[in-house]
Amino acid sequence: REIRRNPIRTLLSSLGIDTIGALAVAPVAPLERLFGVAGRVLPRMAEGEGGGPVVPYYESAAARSMGHEQTLESDEDDPARLGQHLLLLADRLARRLRREGYAGHVVVLKLRFADRSTISRQVSLAWPVDEEREILRHAHALFARHYVALPAATRPPVRLIGLSVGHLVGTAGVLPLFPADRKQRNLVTTRDRLRDRFGETVLLPAGVLRLFRR
Numbered sequence: 001r002e003i004r005r006n007p008i009r010t011l012l013s014s015l016g017i018d019t020i021g022a023l024a025v026a027p028v029a030p031l032e033r034l035f036g037v038a039g040r041v042l043p044r045m046a047e048g049e050g051g052g053p054v055v056p057y058y059e060s061a062a063a064r065s066m067g068h069e070q071t072l073e074s075d076e077d078d079p080a081r082l083g084q085h086l087l088l089l090a091d092r093l094a095r096r097l098r099r100e101g102y103a104g105h106v107v108v109l110k111l112r113f114a115d116r117s118t119i120s121r122q123v124s125l126a127w128p129v130d131e132e133r134e135i136l137r138h139a140h141a142l143f144a145r146h147y148v149a150l151p152a153a154t155r156p157p158v159r160l161i162g163l164s165v166g167h168l169v170g171t172a173g174v175l176p177l178f179p180a181d182r183k184q185r186n187l188v189t190t191r192d193r194l195r196d197r198f199g200e201t202v203l204l205p206a207g208v209l210r211l212f213r214r
Contacts, residue, residue, distance in 0.1 A: 011034050011035070014034075015030050015031070015034070020046045021046075023042060023043060023046040024043055024046035024047045025043070026042075026043055028040055028043065031043070044126070045126035045127065046126075064166060064167070064168060065104070065106075065108075065164050065165060065166035065167075065168060066093060066096055066097055066100075066102065066104070066164060066165055066168065067093065067108070067110075067162060067163060067164025067165065068089045068092050068093050068096075068162065068163060068164070069089075069110065069160055069161070069162035069163075070085050070088070070089060070160065070161055070162070071159065071160045072085070072158065072159055072160065072161070075114040075157035075158065075159055076157060076158050076159075077155055077156070077157040077158065079143075079147070079148045082143070082147075082158055082161060083140065083143070085161050086136065086139050086140065086143060086161065086163065087132075087136060089139075089161065089162070089163040090132045090135045090136040090139060090163060091132045093132075093135060093163055093164070093165060094130060094131055094132035094135055095132075095192065095195070097130040097165060097168075098130050098131075098171075098188070098192060099192075101170055101171050102130065102165075102168040102169065102170060102171060103128035103129055103130035103165075103168070103169055103171050104125075104128055104129060104130070104165030104166050104167055104168045104169070105124060105125050105126075105127075105128050105166070105167035105168075105169070106122050106123070106124050106125065106165065106166040106167045107122060107123050107125065107129065107135055107138040107139055107142070107163075107164075107165055108120060108121070108122040108162075108163070108164045108165070108166060109121050109122070109139050109142040109143060109146070109161075109162070109163060110160070110161070110162035110163070110164070111146075111147060111158050111160070111161055111162075112158070112159050112160035112161075112162075113156040113157065113158060113159060114156060114157045114158075114159050115156065116159075117156075118160075119146065121142045121145075121146045122142070122166075123138050123141070123142060124167075125138070128167075128168075128169050128171075129165065130165075130171060131184075131188055135163070135165060139163055
């Protein structure tokens, strides 16, 4: 029996493009010949630039965003320590998104400082995310740009850290395009099943475990 292939994947494969990473560095001219004007933006989309909530083949999400916040026991200005809290938040948030069948086009970082002033910074993504590694990657970039980059002498201590994903879309019936992505998705699904059966702490990230050893 003939297996029907994804036409977009077939076209990309004809150019030797089989991963998102390869698409990100692909020359624009061949893509434009195959996809027209859309070929100009495909490499940028693969890098996670631009985009928005319009994804025609997804069903709309009832919820507009999901997030988690953590009020710290004491004011904290150590970027490494705050990064561990980010990891914990990304893990919890990704689990919740997948459990409820959503992914999001916007990652939002919230920081409340010791003086109660608050900042919120976000990045819009072309492809919706629901895995902790992708959420964390974008959260770390926001954290580095808007907090770690500040001079240490003027860096305000943080009292609350929050992470959310917005512009949600439903993920029912949506499958990864490339083999490497499908393999990663299978690993995530297996990990979710183990945690559903044996509890959240059975497969926590190593960086999160360090938070509980203090």
